[in-house]
Amino acid sequence: MPRYMIVRSFDCGESDMPVVGRRSREIVEDEFPEITWEHSHVVVDDDGNVRTFCVYGAPSEEAVRQHSTRLGRHVVDSIDEIVGDVTPADFPAV
Numbered sequence: 490m491p492r493y494m495i496v497r498s499f500d501c502g503e504s505d506m507p508v509v510g511r512r513s514r515e516i517v518e519d520e521f522p523e524i525t526w527e528h529s530h531v532v533v534d535d536d537g538n539v540r541t542f543c544v545y546g547a548p549s550e551e552a553v554r555q556h557s558t559r560l561g562r563h564v565v566d567s568i569d570e571i572v573g574d575v576t577p578a579d580f581p582a583v
Contacts, residue, residue, distance in 0.1 A: 490525075490546045490547070490548060491546070491547065491548070491549070491570050491571075492527070492544060492545065492546050492547075492570070492571040493544070493545050493546075493547060493550060493553050493568050493569065493570055493571060494542065494543070494544060494567075494568070494569050494571055495541075495542075495543045495544075495545060495553060495557070495565060495567070495568050496540065496541070496542055496543075496565070496566040496567045496568075497540065497541045497543070497557070497563040497564065497565055497566060498538065498539075498540050498563060498564050498566055499538060499539040499540070499541070499562055499563040500538070500562055500563065501538070501539060501562060502533070502537045502538065502539060503531070503533050503537070503539055505539075506531060506539055509560070509562060509563075510529075512560060513526065513556075513560050514526065516556055516559050516560055517556065520556075520559065521547075521552060521555070521556050523547065523548050523552060524545055524546065524547045524552055524553070524556055525545065525546035525547070526543065526545055527543075527544040527545060527546060528543070528544055529541045529542065529543040529544070530542040530543075540566075541563075544571065550568050550570070553568055554568065
């Protein structure tokens, strides 16, 4: 199944994210069982607003967009298909 990196900008602060995260999970479980939410990195900008960098497994970019539309409270900055993963272990020191 394809995997996607979704970058989002939220209209809320860090203290609101537990509610948003729970809602995102409920939407996946109840309406989009074909989507797997792997993990998210959460950052807070200088104005206190949240941006997330999320990895999802999904059958299509459109499925990810539909989930995002249902979630609300944010704009999607980008969705990109992940073509691979690397770690420092993949590049041993010489």
